Amino acid sequence: MARAVRDRKRRPSSGPLSRARIVAEAVALADRHGFQNLSMRSLAERLGVEAMSLYNHVVDKNDLIDGMVDHVAGEIALPAREAPWKPALRQRALSAHQALVRHPWACPLIGLRLNVGDNMLAHVEAGLARLVEAGFSYEMADHAMNAIDNHVRGFTLQQLNFPIEPKKFAQTAQDYLPKLPPETYPHLRNLAERVASGAYDGLDDVSFGLDLVLDGLERLLRDGGAASRSSPGFSGAR
Amino acid sequence: MARAVRDRKRRPSSGPLSRARIVAEAVALADRHGFQNLSMRSLAERLGVEAMSLYNHVVDKNDLIDGMVDHVAGEIALPAREAPWKPALRQRALSAHQALVRHPWACPLIGLRLNVGDNMLAHVEAGLARLVEAGFSYEMADHAMNAIDNHVRGFTLQQLNFPIEPKKFAQTAQDYLPKLPPETYPHLRNLAERVASGAYDGLDDVSFGLDLVLDGLERLLRDGGAASRSSPGFSGAR
DNA sequence: TTGACCGGCTTACGGCGTAAGTCTACCTGC
């Protein structure tokens, strides 16, 4: 009893528990030890508290995860208001990419559940706003933003599955070569060999695919196809 | 003892255990009861067997999941060899979309681990082949395929988070309106209202964003930008 | 002074993946 009281007093590092503190520590923990090693118990221990105490501030582990995702969304810079739509959305995408690389565990979580935290909503709102202001219809703007965001997410996800340092990158490709007999997978083999030789590294550059999409959108806007088009989507889900 | 023997004899529905049978049943079970309700135990029971018996044919649960993903990949039609690259890749993407809708749990799993099953490799090889034959450099073909596949995956993921039937779709959007005060999220609110009113349904059509990407690629190819470009990527990961 | 409540804590439950070891039916070579 007395012990419990004393222990409670010497809770490490700062003040009372709160959703924000819990989420922030969870993010840090996932960054350091990987998302699949994040349990309510390990998180609680890290906060100098028992697991069940977390449930005073968080309804669920899912709720916690939602918070973590929104925390990452909060690190994405909002597009500059004054810039033209194209560089604005480009910057928005690159910033998102950086945030996702900083928190590799976040990428696969993003589409998994509907993410309707404040930060995510602000992120979506800002993107939508730039596009609508630029002259896209709401429905086209929605589709356009999806195209951009899907590219960023997909690319980053792929990138994160491979070691980032070029040396290791090539080595990993090397390791997979035996799985790619040239007679069954001629083109894939060919590509893999180029990577293994260190001659290329296709995952070093988000911006290529991004510009492909942005250029397509710009042309669409210029040619006037951006005003009509049948159907838009609700994009709260991201 | 005798009981165990008898039980083993009346294992339901057909022959001996095998990796293929296990994976197939796992896919069916995930389809029916959801991926997060698939455990080694429930799967084993479904197969009339004990959990640990599965490990004679599967090294891990992760290994099982890899098998499931590859099973889904096997349902994607390979692009027609004789068709021109654009309709070929369009069909490939649509077929992938259908497979992912058929097995909603598969979508979030796809990028999570490196997927190097035979079916997935064949899927990637086929796409790469069409693009290279069409005149794209290897590196450009890789980027192009990524752009296409990322769009399909991202779009499908979003789509699966919303109820498919238009009635429910609009209702769900309706439910989220309170979270979107017009003063903070004017554009998003606007969009959501259009969806809630039933006037629009932006998630009914993969092909729009897809054509955006394909058109962009076609233009790139026509303008000659498809031959150079610095760096390709190894795309075994999907 | 008292009593409600907030935010910690403890205990316990059922389920998970899987390591380790056992048993039996079958195949193979003599």
Add this chain to the structure above:
DNA sequence: GCAGGTAGACTTACGCCGTAAGCCGGTCAA
């Protein structure tokens, strides 16, 4: 026809997980 090996099932058990249920001390308003 029999010995020995093997493959593929089974049993048991461990340590982890998320979280339901309830307890208990400290704080603060009435």
